[in-house]
Amino acid sequence: MQVINIGILGLGTVGSGVVRILRDHQNKISSITGRKLVIKTVVVHDLAKKRNVDLTGINVTDKIDDLINDKDIQIVVEVMGTVTTAKEYIERLLNAGKHIITANKDLIATYGSELAELAGKNDCDLFYEASVAGGIPILRTIVNSFAADRIVEVKGIVNGTTNYIMTQMSQNHVDYQKALKSAQELGFAEPDPTNDVEGIDAAYKMIILTQFAFGMNVTLDDIEVEGISRVDLEDIKQAKKLGYNIKLVGIAKLINDRIKVSVGPVLIPLDQPLAAVQNENNAVLVTGAAVGETMFYGPGAGELPTANSVLSDIIAVTKNIVLGTTGSRFNDFSREGKQALPDEVVYPYYISLRVKDQPGQMLKITEVMTSVKASFHLILQTEIDDNYARVVMTTHEMSEAQLKEIISAIAELNDIDVIASYKVLPD
Amino acid sequence: MQVINIGILGLGTVGSGVVRILRDHQNKISSITGRKLVIKTVVVHDLAKKRNVDLTGINVTDKIDDLINDKDIQIVVEVMGTVTTAKEYIERLLNAGKHIITANKDLIATYGSELAELAGKNDCDLFYEASVAGGIPILRTIVNSFAADRIVEVKGIVNGTTNYIMTQMSQNHVDYQKALKSAQELGFAEPDPTNDVEGIDAAYKMIILTQFAFGMNVTLDDIEVEGISRVDLEDIKQAKKLGYNIKLVGIAKLINDRIKVSVGPVLIPLDQPLAAVQNENNAVLVTGAAVGETMFYGPGAGELPTANSVLSDIIAVTKNIVLGTTGSRFNDFSREGKQALPDEVVYPYYISLRVKDQPGQMLKITEVMTSVKASFHLILQTEIDDNYARVVMTTHEMSEAQLKEIISAIAELNDIDVIASYKVLPD
Structure with a gap:
């Protein structure tokens, strides 16, 4: 069976999990992909550190060039973290024609488009299923x-x-x-x-x-x-x-x-x-x-769940290599995005107040709500101590602008403090 | 843009949903697949029946041969139901080189392997995402x-x-x-x-x-x-x-x-x-x-959710047609299956009894449980009327064989009836 060699960049929790799953499920993966997937090289920061995963037969190095210059390695898994260094390494790896799988959400959220473009130019795959919600595909x-x-x-x-x-x-x-x-x-x-x-x-x-x-x-x-x-x-x-x-x-x-x-x-x-x-x-x-x-x-996290998502990416790349169809974007849906206008974003809100226990307080709160044309759904008052009560309310739908008005109007009142205001999801 | 022509077999709820979604989301689908997907022909049982979906520009016929013999049609969606007729039609369509998408779970559960093999022989895709849990992929x-x-x-x-x-x-x-x-x-x-x-x-x-x-x-x-x-x-x-x-x-x-x-x-x-x-x-x-x-x-069902699963299959086939990679099995994981032995299958059980309200009943039930080496986790007794009580219990893990022994032993007792016995999922 033909071999596909894999390199791993970083050997923390997820990296160790990838080594483990790939060894444990070798047969199933081969039967699906028609290829034998072999981890050839792992790049680590600290060569002396003891690892709790069996690395027999794997080349362990601290030099990124051992991945970049190895023509036998087709797929590299980046699980080292950081943004700047990881980006530089991935760019060099993509330019060397390696397909990349990463779990690095900070990197993808910040430079995803740029890296996807570079991957496309090099006919390489760039997948990152593990970057969001660990084990959930x-x-x-x-x-x-x-x-x-x-x-x-x-x-x-x-x-x-x-x-x-x-x-x-x-x-x-x-x-x-x-x-x-x-x-x-x-x-x-x-x-x-x-x-x-x-x-x-x-x-x-x-x-x-x-x-x-x-x-x-x-x-x-x-x-x-x-x-x-x-x-x-x-x-x-x-x-x-x-x-x-x-x-x-x-x-x-x-x-x-x-x-x-x-x-x-x-x-x-x-x-x-x-x-x-x-x-x-x-x-x-x-x-x-x-x-x-x-x-x-x-x-959402954990060694094996996250590693499993990395593995599903490895298998997807392998299928693409076999079929000769690498180089497509992970997500090819793209359109112009505009930010919603503040007035368009409406939710019911939960507002929690600390109120000095004296007559007329509820009237003041009601006046504030009326002045910004907002309305209550429900109010609940509970005693905190002899002097203070907690008033919590849920409102009907209103905009963020209205919410801010309410909060700043209440801030001006004596003896009433806003403790919290949260969105309420509709029933 | 190149066109891919689609035929639909059956125009019930799901068929109508496919027509609707394909028309409503034409642009997005084209931007992803690079092809224009067009429904060319729909085969229905009753040509006279009024349809509540816009069929402008679609050839409506009651002849299956209008799909089989139309060289322009590459993909056929089978949503007519039945097993025998649908199987015969799908076999003829596969032999004519059409890729098939079906929501027909009875058919796939019964003849899935056979049809998948025939599809492979003809380099055709056979997908059926909508056959299980409608809108869930x-x-x-x-x-x-x-x-x-x-x-x-x-x-x-x-x-x-x-x-x-x-x-x-x-x-x-x-x-x-x-x-x-x-x-x-x-x-x-x-x-x-x-x-x-x-x-x-x-x-x-x-x-x-x-x-x-x-x-x-x-x-x-x-x-x-x-x-x-x-x-x-x-x-x-x-x-x-x-x-x-x-x-x-x-x-x-x-x-x-x-x-x-x-x-x-x-x-x-x-x-x-x-x-x-x-x-x-x-x-x-x-x-x-x-x-x-x-x-x-x-x-799990419904016009648009199920149609959406059909559409995801259509897009998968279209991508395969574009890449020249049709003919792989939907699921290429296969291994020999053996049925578990009765003694291996153990669960906690919930058992519900109707018991005549008289002294010594609980002792009889306990004796039965002891005789098959099963044990209670919890027992709850409530009165039904003056003469009868309902006794419900959850047990510790036991095999189905043990459960059957308990039920038949209780059936032999006077004045105690088994109303139900259900598996209990562990916490």
């Missing part, structure tokens, strides 16, 4: 199965760390700091969790999903991003009383053919499938004009 | 994204009619007959619902899923099938008290490398994603050795 599914449909919205729980934290807060009634600590102890959160908890990681994934679902390029600056670090346990409890779970959700939505992408805490009705996604799991809900709502659920 | 996902993994179990809610009925019973506390009637009024159930409610339709889909997930061919005779027509509302209520939803679930599971496929009412823990699949929706949960649990959720 969402990118290839959008390409293959929504090609004839018109996707109108993509909503995703695409960050396992924040979903773990929110689940712990909701189920065990622990506050944010405690939940974060437990996530760190279990390895679900980094020592510096900023990128995850402030929504940056989710935003990168939404950039890639937006490109696949709508054919539109957006950047981090186009996205309204809010993290979970200021989510109050009390709001999670109040939301549940009203029939919602609060989760960090990325939303990319087509409004009058313009796009709006946001990442932030959102109230999800408890009976919706997204509300049931627990702990470190991910889910992406795709709404197509024809197909309606479909949801794809699974592990 | 589950077959192509298994092929593309689980190729490197080893799937160990596929569980599915793959029949919308029965899931609608079970949801109505569970949420609105109506009995089976009432729920069936409401399903029929809404068009979710046929006037003769046998095929759906007795689990036959789900079993056909499990045959196809088993072939894709495990590469193994099973027939209807290999599958243990039980429908929902005898599910008692009371058991749904009792199960919920214990923390479960009862749903009709198809399970294909690898046990010691042998396969076991079953369809029947099953208790699903309420916090599992499958338990949250409501009404006519479908979901397929795939467990991979590497990737763990992933779930694919969406509409």
Whole structure:
């Protein structure tokens, strides 16, 4: 059987998983592709570091040129991370005619178009299924199965760390700091969790999903991003009383053919499938004009799930090599993208207030709402202590501009503070 | 732009949906495939029947030869239903070099291998994404994204009619007959619902899923099938008290490398994603050795969802025609399949009994359980009336042989009747 040689750039969690799966499932992969896939060379940063994966027969080096100059290597898997260095390496590898598979979402979200163009010029494949929602094959599914449909919205729980934290807060009634600590102890959160908890990681994934679902390029600056670090346990409890779970959700939505992408805490009705996604799991809900709502659920990270997505890319490249059909874009859907206008983006909102307990307060709040032509759906008042009450409300649909007006008008009132304001997904 | 002509065999719900989507999304499809897809001819049974879809420019005929003999037509979509006639037509079309797309699960479950072989001989594609779980792209996902993994179990809610009925019973506390009637009024159930409610339709889909997930061919005779027509509302209520939803679930599971496929009412823990699949929706949960649990959720039927799956097949064929790569099997994973041995298949069970209210009854039940070396997990007794009580219990894992022994031993007792026994999915 003909051999296809593979190089791997980086031997962390995912790289080790790729080595493991490829060895364990060698026969099945060969029976499907008609080729024997062999890992020839692995490039690591630190040659001395002990690895907990069997590297027998694999050439381990710290020189990228050992991949670039090896004519026998046809496919390179980049799982080293970083943006600048990875980009430089991938460019050199593409120019040397290597097909590239990467799990590097920061890189693809930032330089995806540029790298895809370079890959095309070199007749190379560039696949990155593992960059979004680890073990869930969402990118290839959008390409293959929504090609004839018109996707109108993509909503995703695409960050396992924040979903773990929110689940712990909701189920065990622990506050944010405690939940974060437990996530760190279990390895679900980094020592510096900023990128995850402030929504940056989710935003990168939404950039890639937006490109696949709508054919539109957006950047981090186009996205309204809010993290979970200021989510109050009390709001999670109040939301549940009203029939919602609060989760960090990325939303990319087509409004009058313009796009709006946001990442932030959102109230999800408890009976919706997204509300049931627990702990470190991910889910992406795709709404197509024809197909309606479909949801794809699974592990968002982890050695073997992510490595499995890398392997599905390796098999796709291998089939293309066999058929002589490499060099097509992973996603060939592309159209001009315009940002939605602020007035077009309307949601019901959840607003949580800390209110000094004295007569006339509700009248003041009502006056503010009336002045911006917004209306309540529901108000719930609970005592905090002798002096303060918490008032939470859900509103009817309103624009972000209206929301901002409400918040700044309330800020001017004495004795009423806005604690939080989150989007509410419709029933 | 080059044109690819398409023929359609049958113009019911799905056929009309294909005509509609292809017209509405013409531009997007062309931009992806580089071809203009045109429906040239539609073959119908009754030329006089009024159609509620615009057929301008389409040749409508009642002669299959108008497809077979038309050299311009490259792709034929079979959505006429039936097994024998559809098989004969598809064979003639394949022999005439037409690529086939079908939504006909009965046909594929029964003659899939034979037709796939004939397609290969003629260098033709034969795709049938729409045959399982309508709008959910589950077959192509298994092929593309689980190729490197080893799937160990596929569980599915793959029949919308029965899931609608079970949801109505569970949420609105109506009995089976009432729920069936409401399903029929809404068009979710046929006037003769046998095929759906007795689990036959789900079993056909499990045959196809088993072939894709495990590469193994099973027939209807290999599958243990039980429908929902005898599910008692009371058991749904009792199960919920214990923390479960009862749903009709198809399970294909690898046990010691042998396969076991079953369809029947099953208790699903309420916090599992499958338990949250409501009404006519479908979901397929795939467990991979590497990737763990992933779930694919969406509409199981309906004009546009199903037509969208047909369209994704049409686009796949078109890409293959452009690249010159037609003639590969939809699923090229194949291995010898053996049926699991009865003793290997173990589950916890839910057993529901009608017991005459008199001293010593629980002792008799306990004696039966002890005699077959089975043990309880939990017992719940509720009064039915002055004379009878309902005893429901969940057991620890036991084999089907043990279950049968219990049921026949209880049948021999006076004053105790077995009302139901269902598998319980583990937490």
